[in-house]
Amino acid sequence: MNYKRNILITGGAGFIGSHVVRLFVNKYPEYRIVNLDKLTYAGNLANLTDIVNAPNYVFVRADICDFETVCGIFRTYGIDGVIHLAAESHVDRSIKDPFTFARTNVMGTLSLLQAAKVYWESLPERYGGKRFYHISTDEVYGALELTRPDGVRSDISAHMVYGDEFFRETTRYSPHSPYSASKASSDHFVRAFHDTYGMPSIVTNCSNNYGPYQFPEKLIPLFINNIRHNRPLPVYGRGENVRDWLYVEDHARAIDLIFHEGKVADTYNIGGFNEWKNIDLIKVIVKTTDRLLGHPEGYSDSLITFVTDRAGHDLRYAIDATKLHRELGWSPSLQFEEGIEKTVRWYLDNQAWVDNITSGEYEKYYEEMYGGRRG
Numbered sequence: 001m002n003y004k005r006n007i008l009i010t011g012g013a014g015f016i017g018s019h020v021v022r023l024f025v026n027k028y029p030e031y032r033i034v035n036l037d038k039l040t041y042a043g044n045l046a047n048l049t050d051i052v053n054a055p056n057y058v059f060v061r062a063d064i065c066d067f068e069t070v071c072g073i074f075r076t077y078g079i080d081g082v083i084h085l086a087a088e089s090h091v092d093r094s095i096k097d098p099f100t101f102a103r104t105n106v107m108g109t110l111s112l113l114q115a116a117k118v119y120w121e122s123l124p125e126r127y128g129g130k131r132f133y134h135i136s137t138d139e140v141y142g143a144l145e146l147t148r149p150d151g152v153r154s155d156i157s158a159h160m161v162y163g164d165e166f167f168r169e170t171t172r173y174s175p176h177s178p179y180s181a182s183k184a185s186s187d188h189f190v191r192a193f194h195d196t197y198g199m200p201s202i203v204t205n206c207s208n209n210y211g212p213y214q215f216p217e218k219l220i221p222l223f224i225n226n227i228r229h230n231r232p233l234p235v236y237g238r239g240e241n242v243r244d245w246l247y248v249e250d251h252a253r254a255i256d257l258i259f260h261e262g263k264v265a266d267t268y269n270i271g272g273f274n275e276w277k278n279i280d281l282i283k284v285i286v287k288t289t290d291r292l293l294g295h296p297e298g299y300s301d302s303l304i305t306f307v308t309d310r311a312g313h314d315l316r317y318a319i320d321a322t323k324l325h326r327e328l329g330w331s332p333s334l335q336f337e338e339g340i341e342k343t344v345r346w347y348l349d350n351q352a353w354v355d356n357i358t359s360g361e362y363e364k365y366y367e368e369m370y371g372g373r374r375g
C-alpha cells in the first residue's frame with residue numbers, strides 16, 4: 001500500500017508516546033506510523049496492545065543514538081515526518097545518573113536530526129513537505145516564584161494560580177536539573193538545525209502530563225499504587241512546590257494539531273491552566289483513591305510522609321498556553337476533577353499493568369523476546 005505519509009514517532013512505547021501512536025494509528029489509516037523505541041525500563045509494549053496489529057503500524061526496536069540504524073529507518077520507510085518523544089524523562093534519575101540523560105536526550109536528538117538531514121537532503125524535493133517536530137518540556141524555563149502562596153484566581157486561568165509570572169514562548173531558558181538541562185540542549189540543537197540547514201522544525205514545551213500508562217515512578221501513578229498497598233506517600237520537602245497538570249490525551253491532541261498546522265520554526269507552549277500545590281494534589285489523589293477503593297474518608301491520610309526535598313527542586317511551573325489557543329484554537333478538553341477521577345479509576349482497573357512493572361515481570365518478557373538486558 002502507498003501511504004500518504006510515513007511518520008516516525010520516537011519513544012512510542014513510553015507514556016505520552018503511546019497515546020500519540022494510538023491517536024495517529026487510529027485517526028490516520030492513510031499514514032504509516034513507525035514507532036522507534038529502544039525499550040528502556042520506561043518503554044512497555046503492553047501500552048499498545050490494542051493497536052499492535054493495525055496494518056498501518058510498524059514497531060522498530062532501536063536506539064536513537066545509533067546513527068547508522070536511524071539512517072536505515074529513514075530510507076527503508078521513506079520517512080517524511082518525525083515526532084520525537086524518545087527521552088530519559090525522570091528528574092530524580094537524572095540527579096543520580098546525568099550521563100544517560102546527556103546521551104539519549106542530547107546526542108540521541110542530534111543523531112535523529114542528522115539522519116533526517118542526510119535523508120531529506122538526498123531527495124529531489126529536499127525539505128519540501130517535511131516536518132521535524134520535537135517534544136519538549138516547560139522545565140527548560142527553570143522555576144517561577146511563588147509570589148501568591150495562598151493562590152488567587154487570575155485572568156488567564158479558571159483555576160488558582162500561585163504567582164504573577166508564567167512561562168511564555170519568549171521566556172529565557174534557565175534549566176536547573178540535569179534532565180531539564182539535557183532537554184534545553186536538545187531544543188537548541190533542533191533550532192540550530194533550522195537556522196543552519198533549513199530543517200523544517202517545530203518545538204513545543206509542555207507542562208506535567210498525567211493519565212493512563214505513566215510509569216509508576218512519577219508522582220500520580222506512584223501514589224495511587226502506594227495507597228493501594230498501604231505504603232507511605234513520600235512528599236518531597238513541605239509539598240509546597242507547584243506544578244501545572246495536563247491530561248495526556250489533551251497533549252496528544254495538541255501534538256496532532258501542531259504537527260499538521262503549526263508554523264515551521266515556531267514554538268508553542270502547551271499547558272492545562274491547572275496549577276496545583278503538590279500537597280493539595282496529593283490530598284485529592286488520596287481522597288479519590290480511598291473512595292474508589294471503598295475505604296472510609298481519611299483512611300489513607302496517615303500515609304502522607306514528608307521526606308527530604310529533591311536537590312534543586314524547582315518551586316513552580318506554570319504555562320501560559322494562550323498562543324496555542326489564539327493561533328490554532330487548542331484548549332484542554334478535560335476538567336482536572338474529571339481527569340483525575342478517570343486516571344485513578346484506570347490505575348485501579350489495570351492493576352495487572354502496574355504489578356507487571358513493579359514486580360519486574362515485564363523485564364523478563366523483553367529478555368525472552370529480544371534476548372539480553374535492556375538499556
Ligand code: NAD
Pocket residue numbers: 010011012013014015016017036037038039040041042043044062063064065084085086087088089090104108135136137138183205206207208209210215
Ligand atoms: P517516558 O519515560 O514514559 O518514555 C520515554 C520512551 O523513550 C520510552 O518508551 C523509552 O523506551 C524511549 N527511549 C528512551 N531512550 C531511548 C533511546 N535512546 N532510543 C530510543 N528510545 C528511547 O517519557 P514520557 O513521559 O512519555 O515523555 C515523552 C517525551 O515528552 C519526553 O521527550 C519528555 O521530555 C517530554 N515531556 C514529558 C512530560 C511529562 O509530564 N511526562 C511533559 C512535557 C514533555
Ligand code: TYD
Pocket residue numbers: 090091092208217218219220222234235236241242243278310
Ligand atoms: P514528577 O512526577 O517526578 O514530575 P516533575 O519532577 O517532572 O515535575 O514530580 C511531580 C512533583 O511531585 C515534583 O514537584 C516532585 C514531587 N514528588 C514528590 O513529592 N514525591 C515523589 O515521590 C515524586 C516522584 C515526586
